[in-house]
Amino acid sequence: MNIVRNHILISIDAGTLIAGARSVEDALVKEIAKQGLNKEVSVLETGSIGITGRGVILVVYPEGIYYAGVTPKDVPELVEEHLLKGRPLTRLILVEAPKRTIISKGKTGLLKEQPRIVLKNCGFINPENIDEYIAAGGYEGIAKALQTMTPEDVVNEIKSSGLLGRGGAGFPTGLKWDFAIKTPGDEKFVICNADEGEPGTFKDRLILEGDPHKLIEGMLIAGYAIKGTRGFVYIRGEYGLSIERIEKAILDARSYGLLGKNILESNFSFDISVMKGAGAYICGEETALIESLEGKRGHPRNKPPFPINAGLWGKPTLVNNVETLANTPEIIRNGAAWYRGYGIDKCSGTKVYTILGHVATPGLVETEMGTPLKDIIFEYGGGIKDGKSFKGALIGGAAGAFIGPDMLDVKMDFINLREYAAALGSGAILVMNEDTDIVDMLKSVLHFFKHESCGHCVPCRIGTARLVEIIDNIAASKGNKEDIEQLLEITKVMKDSSFCPLGQSVTLPVSSALKYFKDEFLSRIAS
């Protein structure tokens, strides 16, 4: 970076591109040149800063002022006022921004700070510049592992960090790695599951778009730990910018000798390729993903054998979610004890949530495991939009659970939510206000499942179709009481007999919707 008076960071991610970030960027560069400030002010691209739905976002440093909803028309005024005359343009300042900007634990000053481990660099560095990642401490984790730790040390470090897999199920990552290192094989693979399809979830997209090198480093650490030879990132086909950025990051890492043969002059050789999906929710299931990677229809496989024993092309394969892998560089760099300082006893670290629906400030939040749901909704999410009241939320995506107001105090982590027969899942929190029709929402969820059922097994294929028929009937006020029993009965059978988690998980939204909002279903029948 050159020494300049001001840096303007412009967030370029799928959300801000929609709002016209490129045209604002062009206008900024032109206007700065026109005002003769191009030696004093630099414009830098970064990933998402975690605020969505607020248009184009700029951050001006060193002041750290956030502007939202910037259009090319605002640019001349902004440049003149803030950069030439030194007066921040108040009408565009994003007031709620400071809550989201604190990145390390223990900093004082603002009430609501986010401990950012996974999103540490998102919105601060240029994701397309490997030097910025390195300057922010990047690749120190893999360097430390290669120079001072054996693969077994790395596995033990991850094990004692207490990291649980962030893909949804919360399986202990260290344990998975331990199985992998103990499985013999001359070729072993690491797959990063970036087939993020759970409705309402886009945390992995923002990590891929905002800090792709972190994922590469995480995969390198996993590869070294399990004595892996090759890595694959399976990204859903709709994520154009993610694919572009990770592909560039891989090329850059390769040119720096961080991928390929004898990484950092060690005996460890590892390379990564990207695979682009083609639109199938089921491919987020690890064995279906492997089938798809092999060039087949993405049907799930029988388990066992688990991928750890016989995965891609029958070889031992470790499959981890993007967020899980993105945690590992910081764990290796700072140690397991440091990591356990975040979160709760049996579920350490942080979790990235996407808060959506009827909240004032939808977006991305990283908080410690065990944070009460109401804090996430009312403080980070800014509460319910337009002064309405909270009715409920759908937590964990379509395969998640509905909750009612009496669950607001629940602490959000894998262990605690299990007790309430809910699931943290992907971390999506879809908030619904008092006007929301729960029957209609469940209808949408069930239509989703019907569409995404892969057709491989009967309970899921027929079950999802029957569920849709019944819920459509109820929603059209043509249902009867037996229909409600039928919904529960069908999902129970699906849970017991479906081949893979897709069919098994339908019971969660159905039973939870009926648990918290049964009256609403009954009144639909009575009328």
Added chain:
Amino acid sequence: MYRETILKRFEPRLDNILYILHDLQDNNPQHYLSKEDIAKCADYLNIPYSYVHGVITFYSMYSLKPRGRYIIRLCDSPPCHLMGSESLLDYLKKKLKVDIGETTADGVFTLELTSCLGICGVAPALMINEEMVGNLTPEKVDAILEERRQTL
């Protein structure tokens, strides 16, 4: 002949099939996989025609039917549904005079539904070809359609 050029970019290995199909479809002026596309792909990878057909029907991004110049893929997952995607679907159907999966009489637009696009912060959202659009309203939909028609 463009098909050969595409195929040659990939090693003839089965695990390249999704990439090959993406590229063949993207380069087909009607945004679909024709019989010739399928046959060439099958030949190149030395697999049966039926196998390629099977892969195509599994993934929702591929189409076996010719499609319009612009493919509108409206998200109908719960977050967009909550923010009103259903009424937008009705609006689009009426405006374009097509049902889901159909192409307008002039061959310009195809209307499809998609699962979550991961841009739920700006729900309701759609994708038109490679571009994502959010915070949709009927007025905004009109503007998008009009803008695309201007490019013809």
